[in-house]
Amino acid sequence: MLIIGGGVTGSAGALAAARLGLRVALVHDRPVLGGNASVEIGITPRGETGPLVDELSARHPDGDLRARDVLEAETTATVFTEHSVFHAVTDQRRVTAVDARDERTGREVRLRAPVVIDCSGKAIVGLLAGARTLFGNESANEYNEPSAPAERLEQHHGHTLFFRTRETDTPVSFPDVPWAVDVAKDYANLGGQLVEPGVDNGPGPVAGKFRHPDPATRRRMLLPATHFWEYGQWLDPYTQGEEIRDHLLCAIYGTFANVKTLEPDTYANLDLDWVAYVPGQGEFRRYLGDYVMTETDIREHRHFIDAVATNSGAFCLHYPIDDTYDFRLKDWKWDTRDGLPFDVPFRCLYSVDLDNVMMAGKHISVTHVAGSVTKFMGNGAQHAIATAAAAALCLRYDVTPRQIGEHHLDELHTIIAKMSQPEQASFGATHISD
Known part of the structure; x- marks a missing residue:
């Protein structure tokens, strides 16, 4: 078989x-x-x-x-x-x-x-x-499901890219990545890391306004959940997988650059320990x-x-x-x-x-x-x-x-x-x- x-x-x-x-x-x-x-x-x-x-x-x-x-x-x-x-x-x-x-x-x-x-x-x-x-x-009316949307949606769970940061003993430089910051915008929260294989949803460095989030934000969105890094819900998961992955790479690299730039003294020794090349597929x-x-x-x-x-x-x-931020979930x-x-x-x-x-x-x-x-x-x-x-x-x-x-x-x-x-x-x- x-x-x-x-x-x-x-x-x-x-x-x-x-x-x-x-x-x-x-x-x-x-x-x-x-x-x-x-x-x-x-x-x-x-x-x-x-x-x-x-x-x-x-x-x-x-x-x-x-x-x-x-x-x-x-x-x-x-x-x-x-x-x-x-x-x-x-x-x-x-x-x-x-x-x-x-x-x-x-x-x-x-x-x-x-x-x-x-x-x-x-x-x-x-x-x-x-x-x-x-x-x-x-x-909702196709199968009488209370949690389904009122109208059919041609979307799907997107993909997620995993990563991990670490603090080193010496300063770590990071190049300018304008192509990545264009995607990340001003996002500066590296929460939702893979702590180690088998352990996700880990915390991460946070800088700028993200240290003090809007109290009106729903509590569930304050969790360092790995799957909040998600993209591609309206793209074809069969033919556009690389596009989805590359967009998430930009989101991670741009966010990392923002954290380093916004608080250079605090995060002088911050390094990217590992970034997945293969996305977690949805x-x-x-x-x-x-x-x-x-x-x-x-x-x-x-x-x-x-x-x-x-x-x-x-x-x-x-x-x-x-x-x-199009690489983040709106809700969960x-x-x-x-x-x-x-x-x-x-x-x-x-x-x-x-x-x-x-x-x-x-x-x-x-x-x-x-x-x-x-x-x-x-x-x-x-x-x-x-x-x-x-x-x-x-x-x-x-x-x-x-x-x-x-x-x-x-x-x-x-x-x-x-x-x-x-x-x-x-x-x-x-x-x-x-």
């Missing part, structure tokens, strides 16, 4: 598949695994985690995840890093293979498998195969499945007979853009609901249009509001474990994911439950050769 995307979600799916005895190829477009949790970005997995996620997301001293080591210890798992999927080979309603390109050499490889799980976060397999997707913020397109999960489903803890994953966390809704809503976990139905984890493609992570079949909580990396890993278990049954019985939901739910539930046990190293290793 194939898993596309080596973030926490895809890594968890690959590990679950390998421990179910399946031959699995994990294809990832970066040199390191972990996605938004990787050493390149550094967020910690939130939502439901569990033993597999904890094993994968433990960190080396340099901050890199142990995911690669864990997967390479599995004899039936093969990891292709720095490979970008650019084409899907289809036969009617099935994806029979994907073509991926080595980003260093340009060499292309065709990978065939009877089952594909898309964990890219971008619905890349579905888009290449022509599957229907969802995008943007649905209006929202892309979402697959259309047999069911679209909504905010109301989550709030009311709707019972699903085909529930296969437990998710947790708050609705995390971002409202762009600050009236003055962290709605913890009742604080209780909720169930995700299997019908949200396979494409309505493709008979052998399942999905896990931020692009499952949910609305924008529901996706603001199901998107957490720990939650996505639970989707991936469920789809890996379903893949084993698809191969065993030569059926589609939809048919698993119709005829093999009890067996699916049993496999998922056993994969969630802390002591579970391997289950039912039938070593199916796909």
